[in-house]
Amino acid sequence: MAFDVNVANGIGLTSSPQTQSRMGKSDLTQADFLRLMTEQLKNQDPLKPLSNAEFVSQMAQMSTAQGVGDLETAIDNMATSFNGDQALRGASLIGRTALVETNRLPLSADAEGVLSASGVAATPGAGPVTIEITTANGALVRRLQVTSSGAGDVPFAWDGRNEQGQAMAPGTYRMRATFGEGRDSKAVGTGTMAPIDSVTLDPQGMLLNLRGLGTAPLSAIRRLG
DSSP states (O other): OOOOOOOGGGOOOOOOHHHHHHTTSSSOOHHHHHHHHHHHHHTSOTTSOOOHHHHHHHHHHHHHHHHHHHHHHHHHHHHHHHHHHHHHHHHHHTTOEEEEEOSEEEEEEOTTOOEEEEEEEEESSEEEEEEEEEOTTOOEEEEEEEEEESSEEEEEEEOSBOTTSOBOOSEEEEEEEEESSGGGOEEEOEEEEEEEEEEEEETTEEEEEETTTEEEEGGGEEEEO
């Protein structure tokens, strides 16, 4: 921690070899500060001695600097403890499934080769919901119709076939949902469930690595299964 030391009345310091050996450092310790204070008092002008106010000010400066150093140590300890807690919480999430807000919809096949994908649309009330499944380039693959009985998440399932009944290749598709009909329709949010394969502890927060979706921040998770 760096300290500022005032030399009284323009008198130069005649520092000891121990103090001089430390002067090349960018930071001074509390012991260095006390040595400089001692040298300053020894070499002050007898006719213009260091005033009480100046002395108290410099002592307060040392105390403040020491307090800041202690605070930095405490914060570092808290950060270390927090990172350890995050690691434990992240490990407990691996293997579980998470409902994440996203417009991506992974299509996969089970052990028998049956394709399936599922998601939810967040609706504001009761009414018709249209889900459009597209390629990454925006080309329409399939249009689904479901009905919401009230506000909340409305689940839907896709059998992996396009509008012509042909099976699509496994992969990640896009989805968009609208609530209502005609001019009263409006876009609503979508999400899907995905297994949590691993967890990344990023400096900006915990990231979940979701199968078929990639990474997502913990804040994007709406439900754990």
